[in-house]
Each structure stands twice: as C-alpha cells, then as structure tokens.
Amino acid sequence: MTFIDDLRSGIDRLSEFAELDVETTALLPSVCELSDNAVRAAFDTVANHSRNLQKLELALAGVIAQRSSRAAGHKGLAQTGGYRTPEQMVREITGVPKSEAVRVVRVGSSLLDAEQGAGSDDELDVDAGAAAPPAREPWHRPLRDALLNGAITQAQHDVIRRGLGEPPAVDGRDEAEIIEVWRVAARRLVAESADSTVEDLAAAARAARDLIDPVGAELRWQERHAKRSFRMRVDADGLRHGHLVFDDEDADFWQSVLDSAMRPRRGGPRFVSEDEAAAARDLLDDPRTNDQMAYDLITDVFRAGALAEAKDVFGARQAGVRLVTIKDAVGPRDAFGRLLAVAHTEDGRVSLPGSALDRALCTTGSVEVIVDACGNPLDLGRKERLFSARQRLAIAARDGGCMWPGCERPIAYSEVHHIDHWHEHHGKTDVDRGILLCRYHHLLLHNAGWKITRVGKGEFLLHRPPGTAGPPIPLRSKSPLRWLFDPPPRTGWRTAA
Known part of the structure; x- marks a missing residue:
C-alpha cells in the first residue's frame, strides 16, 4: 500500500461516520451526537491520519531545510519565497509556535540525514580510482525507521535524538563500534517508547547517553553548571521579579524541598504517623495557593539558613538529593582525579557526573543496597506489615x-x-x-x-x-x-x- 493509499484509507474510515458528513459550521453539534464507541473509533482514525500527514510534513520540512542552506544563499528554497530561514517558512505557513517549527525542521533534517547517509561496507569499491565510498549508516537510522513505521511520534524521535546526542570520537576506539553502541541504545529507547511519556523518554535518553559516555557526562555537567544564574528586576509597577537558572544538582535539591513540604497537597503517601496526618490536614486547609505556599517556604528556608531545625521546616521528610549508582560500575579517575562514573537522582530525571558523586560520598556518605544481577533487592521477610x-x-x-x-x-x-x-x-x-x-x-x-x-x-x-x-x-x-x-x-x- 502506498502512502497516498494510506491517506485515502483514513478518509474512507472517517466517511463511515454519517455525523461527520455535514457542513463545517455544523460539525461541532453533529460530533456531539456520536456515541462513546464512535468517538473513540473516530478519534483513533483521526490520530492515525494525522500521524501519516505529519510524516509528509516532516519530509517536506527536511527538504526545505536542505535546499535553504547557508551555501544556497538568496537562491535557497525558503529565501526565494521571502523567508529568512526554513523555520520561519514552516512557522508562517503552518501557524505553529516557533519552538514547534524548529522541532519540525530539526526532525525532518534528521530523517533526510538518516536516509541519505545510508550505506554499508559491502558497497565499498576497493579500486583506488573509484569514487569516494558511501557514508556509514547513521546511528539514528532506527529512529527514522520507527517514525515512518508509526512506532514513535515526531516528539519521541526528537527527544531520543537530542537526548543521545552524537557519539564521541575516542582515540584508540573503533568508530564503528562506538556508533553501534548508540544504535543499540536508540533501538532500546524505541522499544520503550510505547510505555513512556515524552518527558520520561527524554530523561531515559539522557541517562543512557551519560551511562555510555561518562567522560562526556562530566563535560556536559560542567557546561550546565556554568550557566547557573540569579537575577532580579523591577517592572513598571515596582513589583520585583526573580529569575533563576539552576544547575542539575541544585535544581533537584530545590525540587526536593518543595516536594517534602507540599506532598499532602500533591498526592503524597497516606500511610503516615498521626502527627504527620495532622500536619497534612492543616496544610490542606491552608487558604494560600500552592504557588504562594512555595514562595513562603523558599523565603523561610532562605531566612532560616543553617540555624533551622530540619523538622521545623520540612516536617517528617527532610529534603535532600539522593544519588543512585552501581557500586561496581564506578570507574577509574581522569587526569584531574575525578571519578569516571555516573550517578542519577532517585527518580532518574537527572544524571550527575563522578565529581558530584565523589563530593556527595565525602560529605554525606552512602547507604548500600544489595541486589541480584537483575536489579532485584534481596528479600527481607514478613516480620513487619509495612515496608521499612x-x-x-x-x-x-x-x-x-x-x-x-x-x-x-x-x-x-x-x-x-x-x-x-x-x-x-x-x-x-x-x-x-x-x-x-x-x-x-x-x-x-x-x-x-x-x-x-x-x-x-x-x-x-x-x-x-x-x-x-x-x-x-x-x-x-x-x-x-x-x-x-x-x-x-x-x-x-x-x-x-
């Protein structure tokens, strides 16, 4: 079945719903007449049809970007249409936000790159006078295949590709072997995509990248750490505003502070002590909004500083960042004495390099959890009703x-x-x-x-x-x-x- 046949099939399935065969102005009241089962079926059909159209949109956006390169100058496809960049052309034609237009062009360019960079060692011409050999198949080719086959969406393709980044060039290592590692990681993430949110998939891709490239993890962490900042401004009404850019570790600590204090309002565990339950009821009855409470909490923490008792500010659960790593996976040290290892925050959203892990081990120590080869912690018995x-x-x-x-x-x-x-x-x-x-x-x-x-x-x-x-x-x-x-x-x- 051709691509156009797929589109026709989608239209044919929608035409089976008589309620949709109306003037556009009558569409909304007519759709409201659909049964629950019909709404589900129609929505599934529309979603599939939309995904097919997105594939074409991405392919066209990739071609627009390719033909609007800097080398093409004013003769580029976008430029001859009066647009400065491919992203501007996509944004103005489709009406999507700038960030969405940038993603469409980025994913479309990736698809073309995966297609045109395909080649295999079997195709190499060993004749010295032959033309240059074809490029090695890109590591992200599985992402292209998965998107075209409908296994992942453009958003999932984008977060996996960006999360994994590009394989590094390593002295003494075969480039093909390193590329194959990235290709395997891409396939695994595709396999996980059906059961993952886009946000979780993005975090998993970044975690995988840091696990297979601990040297790069240290450099990336340093770059992000260097971007940390805080500034204040005063608007026209005299109201002061603050703007924070966190580094990875401190961002997780701030989130831990808020989570620890706001858990009862955000669906925290029910099985708590009577004192905690009473404090939770007080928090639920508090007339302040969540944002106001978060502001007051951060201000109190800032004022109290090291003089405050943790329980006075956070309640039973003290805030903090737990780092999780595999003890036997901690590698050697680099030329600066930093651990070549990667740790993760408890929820897996943030990866931290060996230098941050080393500092945490020095200042707060560690708790060892013994697991089997598949990651299952050891049994601890039936002595207690609740988990310790x-x-x-x-x-x-x-x-x-x-x-x-x-x-x-x-x-x-x-x-x-x-x-x-x-x-x-x-x-x-x-x-x-x-x-x-x-x-x-x-x-x-x-x-x-x-x-x-x-x-x-x-x-x-x-x-x-x-x-x-x-x-x-x-x-x-x-x-x-x-x-x-x-x-x-x-x-x-x-x-x-």
Whole structure:
C-alpha cells in the first residue's frame, strides 16, 4: 500500500461516520451526537491520519531545510519565497509556535540525514580510482525507521535524538563500534517508547547517553553548571521579579524541598504517623495557593539558613538529593582525579557526573543496597506489615517512581503496594513483592479491580479489571538503572568512551 493509499484509507474510515458528513459550521453539534464507541473509533482514525500527514510534513520540512542552506544563499528554497530561514517558512505557513517549527525542521533534517547517509561496507569499491565510498549508516537510522513505521511520534524521535546526542570520537576506539553502541541504545529507547511519556523518554535518553559516555557526562555537567544564574528586576509597577537558572544538582535539591513540604497537597503517601496526618490536614486547609505556599517556604528556608531545625521546616521528610549508582560500575579517575562514573537522582530525571558523586560520598556518605544481577533487592521477610525505610529506598532505586503506565508521579509521592495481600495471601513484606504506585493509582487498583502479579523475579504485570478485554500490561521501571541491570545484548556497551 502506498502512502497516498494510506491517506485515502483514513478518509474512507472517517466517511463511515454519517455525523461527520455535514457542513463545517455544523460539525461541532453533529460530533456531539456520536456515541462513546464512535468517538473513540473516530478519534483513533483521526490520530492515525494525522500521524501519516505529519510524516509528509516532516519530509517536506527536511527538504526545505536542505535546499535553504547557508551555501544556497538568496537562491535557497525558503529565501526565494521571502523567508529568512526554513523555520520561519514552516512557522508562517503552518501557524505553529516557533519552538514547534524548529522541532519540525530539526526532525525532518534528521530523517533526510538518516536516509541519505545510508550505506554499508559491502558497497565499498576497493579500486583506488573509484569514487569516494558511501557514508556509514547513521546511528539514528532506527529512529527514522520507527517514525515512518508509526512506532514513535515526531516528539519521541526528537527527544531520543537530542537526548543521545552524537557519539564521541575516542582515540584508540573503533568508530564503528562506538556508533553501534548508540544504535543499540536508540533501538532500546524505541522499544520503550510505547510505555513512556515524552518527558520520561527524554530523561531515559539522557541517562543512557551519560551511562555510555561518562567522560562526556562530566563535560556536559560542567557546561550546565556554568550557566547557573540569579537575577532580579523591577517592572513598571515596582513589583520585583526573580529569575533563576539552576544547575542539575541544585535544581533537584530545590525540587526536593518543595516536594517534602507540599506532598499532602500533591498526592503524597497516606500511610503516615498521626502527627504527620495532622500536619497534612492543616496544610490542606491552608487558604494560600500552592504557588504562594512555595514562595513562603523558599523565603523561610532562605531566612532560616543553617540555624533551622530540619523538622521545623520540612516536617517528617527532610529534603535532600539522593544519588543512585552501581557500586561496581564506578570507574577509574581522569587526569584531574575525578571519578569516571555516573550517578542519577532517585527518580532518574537527572544524571550527575563522578565529581558530584565523589563530593556527595565525602560529605554525606552512602547507604548500600544489595541486589541480584537483575536489579532485584534481596528479600527481607514478613516480620513487619509495612515496608521499612530501607526497603522503600531499595524499591525506589529499582522502580524510579509510580510504575503505572504513563504516570509521572515521583518517588516522594508514591506508596509501596503489596502485590500479595498481607492478610488474604499471607504476602511477605519483601521488596521483590512490593511495587511503587502513587496514591491515585494505588487506590484505583484496589477499588476498580485491577491486579498486579509477578512470577519469581520476572516483570510486574498489570491485569485489567474482570470483564475488561486486553492482555496484561508489562510495567517498566522508570529508573535509569534498568539500563545497567538489563543491558543490551552487546559486550562492553556501557564503555563506548
């Protein structure tokens, strides 16, 4: 079936809905007459049709960019149409924001690059007088294939490509081997894309890049750290404004401060002490908005400084940044004495280089969690009904946040669910029988008939409520450490650099 045939097929499926065969001015009231099942079917059809049109839009945007290069000058495709850049042409024709136009051109250019850079070593002409050999197949070719096959969207393509960056040139290492490592990483991220939000996929891509390029991780962290800034301004009404640019580590610390104080308003765990429950009720009854409370909190912290007792400011959960790394994966040191290693914040959103890990080990120490080869923490028994703080730490390192598909709730807002009920199934309070769920999804699971199972050390499976069709849904960890516990089938993939 050709591309045009796919478009015709989409239009044909939409034409089956008689409610859509009306004048444009009558479309909205007519759509409201569709049944629930018809709305779902029509929306699926529209989404598929839109994805097909986006493929063509991206291809055309790539051609526009290619034919509007700086070398083309005023004779470029965009320039001859009166546009200064390809991005301006896309923005003004489509009416999308500048950031969206930039992404369309960027992804379209990547698709053409993957297509035109294709080649294989079998095609090389060994004759000395032959033309230059074709370029080696780009590492991001799997992303192009996945987008054209409908496996990923343009947004997913963009965050994977940008997150992984470009393979570094390393003295003494075969370029083809390094490129293959990036290609394997791209394939794995494509495989995870169906169960990941765009934001989670972007974080996973950055985490994967830092794991396979720890030397580059240190340089990237230094560049981002150098951009930190704070400035204030006064507007025309005399109101003062502040603008902060965080480095990665301090941003996570500030987020931890806010999460620790605001958890009751943002869906924090229910299983807390009576004192914590009372404080949570007071916070919920507070007339201030969340933004106002966040401002007051940061101001209080700033004023109190080191003189404040942590419990007076944060309550039971003290703010802080937990870094997670694999003990045996900590490598040697570079010429400046910095660890060649990568650590991650507890939720996996931020990667930090060996120098930051080294400082944390020096100032705050570490807690060792022993796991098996697949990342499963060791069993700790059935002595207690609730999971201990140490068990929660182990589960958090494994799960990285609420494990429900598509949920972005972080570790701080998650509870540990016993997949084997304590009373009915004599379930053990073991880390391999517990899983992180946010308050909402934990309640949904118990109240709506969902169920989570696990056979041995295998993957967690989410089963739909009785009477609902569909296979079990595999639950994938949100933690970047899953890349260490379950590496791609290639020896030495982590040590590209």
